[in-house]
Amino acid sequence: MDMWSALQKSRFTFLSLCVLLIVTFLYSLSTGILPVSFSSISQTIIGQGTDAERLVLIDLRLPRMLLALLIGSGLAVSGTLLQGMSRNALADPGILGINAGAGLFVVMTLFYFRSALHQLPLLPFVAFFGAILVAWTIYRLAGATSLQPARLLLVGVGINALCGALLIIFQLKMDPRDFQQATVWLTGSIWQADWSSVFMLTPWIVLFIPLAFMQSRSLNLLQLSGSLPQTLGLQVERTRKRILFVAAALAGACVAAGGGISFIGLLAPHIARRLVGPNHYSLIPVAALVGSLLVLLADLIGKNLLAPADIPVGIVIAVLGAPYFIVLLFRK
Template identity: 50%
Template sequence: MTQSKAKQKKFIVLIGLLFILTVITFIISLNLGVVRIAPIDVFKTLLGMGTARDQLVLVDFRLPRMILSLLIGAGLAVSGAILQGVTKNDLADPGILGINSGAGFMVILFIYFFQGSMNSVTTFGIFLMPLFALVGAVIAAFLIYILAWKKGIDPVRLILVGIGVNSGFGAAIVIFQLKMNPQDFMQAAVWLSGDIWGANWKFVAILAPLILLLLPLALYKAHTLNIMNLGDQVATGLGIRVEKERRLLLLVAVALAGFSVAAGGGIAFLGLVAPHISKRLIGPKHQLFLPITAVLGSFLLLLADTIGKNLLAPTQIPVGIVVAIFSAPYFIILLMKAK
């Protein structure tokens, strides 16, 4: 009982610390950019007393992008945590397994056939893009699951199949990119490397309810994930319908990844690194582990976006590249340690 209370206390301290760090990064990000705005002017603008220029920069451009960063970060991080739990593979990540590529492929198809240009995505198109991304993510996950299944899911086989599916969708994406005009080709290339391109309130209004609905569902299934980690036979003996629960959890993970890709492109490694760091901080119990992962994912992506926007300003580094620079070495270490 004492150990449980200590864990709860540690959880509250960690979640509070991550929340404070996220708020500090949020405030700093509001101030920084091509157009610098003093902290006092930021607060004035948020209270409706700022200039027209500050209102335009903060409310119309920066705030939607930052809110999307928080949503996408949480979505990808929890998606990776679920995938690692369901597959019992510490290297599972929606970017590495090809789920992001599947979602990105369908978004590229949608833009190519129905919109004509990334600059001309209509309001109706913004509503459809998450749906197309979800379909692509589900198709990729289905292919991976079918091809990796051989009397169960073998962790190594899963990674190899995922890398193959990722490469296949990547090649298909390049084919359609080559058919685009040069400007759209460059925009698509940047977006696929991880770029929050749909930074407007319409995207926020669409994605926020979807991601905020799926995150509590993932937390609701935390107890099931704990039991499934004991093995399929033990989970079945404890009354868990393993295959049904596995499919539901995979669908939640895939949906979170697909919706995140619709607004943030192919951001890899975040779903790998955030769960690992969280597990080291709080342990493997999913009731504590998943909330820490969600907040940490939001913080890391917001921090990466802030760095990407300001490090080489006025040139912006895609957020996916910043995440990869910091996360790829960690992935290599995990790969070397994997049995």
């Protein structure tokens, strides 16, 4: 199936998800410690709201929710790329340790250079370097030329544990205030999101999600068994490296903006695959929408379940994603 026929077939699903995403976005914008009516939202958008409504909606809730959309789409597409590249349904940047590697390098940078906290645009580059280093290590140890799904998962879990241990070491050396901030950030919290975080992450998403979509044909060919991909002219190892680069860039940037949010890269591709099938021309955009919706829903649950306390998005996603991962593990 070519690109246009795949997109045509998934058009209804795509539009339905867009509508659901918009409804969830507006509902989340109106709820919280200070409820805001939909009429007040519309008045604030056109510049006629009160100062309190502008503060709540424009300065606090809107950047937080936009960041949730960006992080969800980035992690979902990263997971889709990793699953397609490795032919492993359990591949996820969080499970494989790519998120932990990105987080480790960010924490190391903040530990040695505290001024880096005020250089937000630099953090995605630091996180990307950590993500790509960990991803490349996993790729080589799992067998680059004959990538085995089970071995990839085992190596990734081991690297994840190593990065987690190193993270704890650096956290214990921090002063109590920095330790608390790092702990909240690593759990995957976006409650302190502001416009600078949105502006920091947006260029990475705008650049790398289209690059990911451009790999759709290669990802479809990689699903073929044996030497068929090479027979059809695909340079397998070079293609895997290119896909790994894009996946690590997306995961690293999302970790820099929102911390260690796991399981989105696992859940979103599986849900999208059930909706539109395995063709990556339709799978990648639908997975991006599903990922955005999942993080937005997790944020909605987190800010309302124990209000006024705020549950980090990463914890909500982990509660939902861990059982799903266990079920998939037994099935595979």
